[in-house]
Amino acid sequence: MRDLNFLFRQRIGFSEDERITLDNLDSILERTAAAIPFENLCAIAGDDSVLNEDTLMDKIFKRNEGGLCYELNGILYLFLKENGLDVQLIRGAVYVSEKATFSPTGSTHAAIILTQDGERYIVDTGFGGNLPLKPVPMDGTEVSTPTGEFRVVKEDSPYGDYFLEMKLKQKDMEWRKGYALDSLHPVEKVGSLTEAKKIITQHPQSPFNKKPLLTRVTADGNMILTDTSFTYWKHGQMVKEEIGAGRFKELAREHFKISIH
Known part of the structure; x- marks a missing residue:
């Protein structure tokens, strides 16, 4: 490396x-x-x-x-x-x-x-x-x-x-x-x-050990992906999409370049 x-x-x-x-x-x-x-x-x-x-x-x-x-x-x-x-x-x-x-x-x-x-x-x-x-x-x-x-x-x-x-x-x-x-x-x-x-x-009250969270800053704001929703800003407006497990993996790969197995 x-x-x-x-x-x-x-x-x-x-x-x-x-x-x-x-x-x-x-x-x-x-x-x-x-x-x-x-x-x-x-x-x-x-x-x-x-x-x-x-x-x-x-x-x-x-x-x-x-x-x-x-x-x-x-x-x-x-x-x-x-x-x-x-x-x-x-x-x-x-x-x-x-x-x-x-x-x-x-x-x-x-x-x-x-x-x-x-x-x-x-x-x-x-x-x-x-x-x-x-x-x-x-x-x-x-x-x-x-x-x-x-x-x-x-x-x-x-x-x-x-x-x-x-x-x-x-x-x-x-x-x-x-x-x-x-x-x-x-x-x-x-x-x-x-x-x-x-x-x-x-820690039992940690906000980061319960459900997956991926966030990335974009030109319009940011995008937030969890296992149940994808929230992003487009032309200054927030858009939220409810998703399932398959879509979660697709979005993680498409927008965050992360492969989830």
């Missing part, structure tokens, strides 16, 4: 020779979101493998799958680090706005802090259909992206010292919390996220 840098660029359709910088990271994140789906099939299958560079490369490049936050941001972190960027993996806890509380799985979200010229940014390609698609400054500056508006605010919680907040297009009229993040205790290595993977795979 060829090196991670080449394979990542090949998977997202990015030039082998172009240097990765803060200036072109928007393009990297947009291409990554379009090419590598957010999906939980390994969690559904009870996969208990340890996270490391080899297992992530095997899953995402050899088997051409996607993954959850610890896999997607894990491989992105390794790619950015290999390209010389100053990055750290961090943990976060998803905030469930409808219930005004944090997810019962706790600090199982993974994201990345990028530092350049003394400024810090949140980089995240593992937040389902809620992706910023560009680095979000940690100084409160609001950024506008194809998926909505995002900002990072300084606010203490049981799970960290900042919050990522968002106003998603066609969904949110007001700012809402996406997740708390802990900038003070970075994750030392990708393997340290294996515990989060174990919790997501085994």
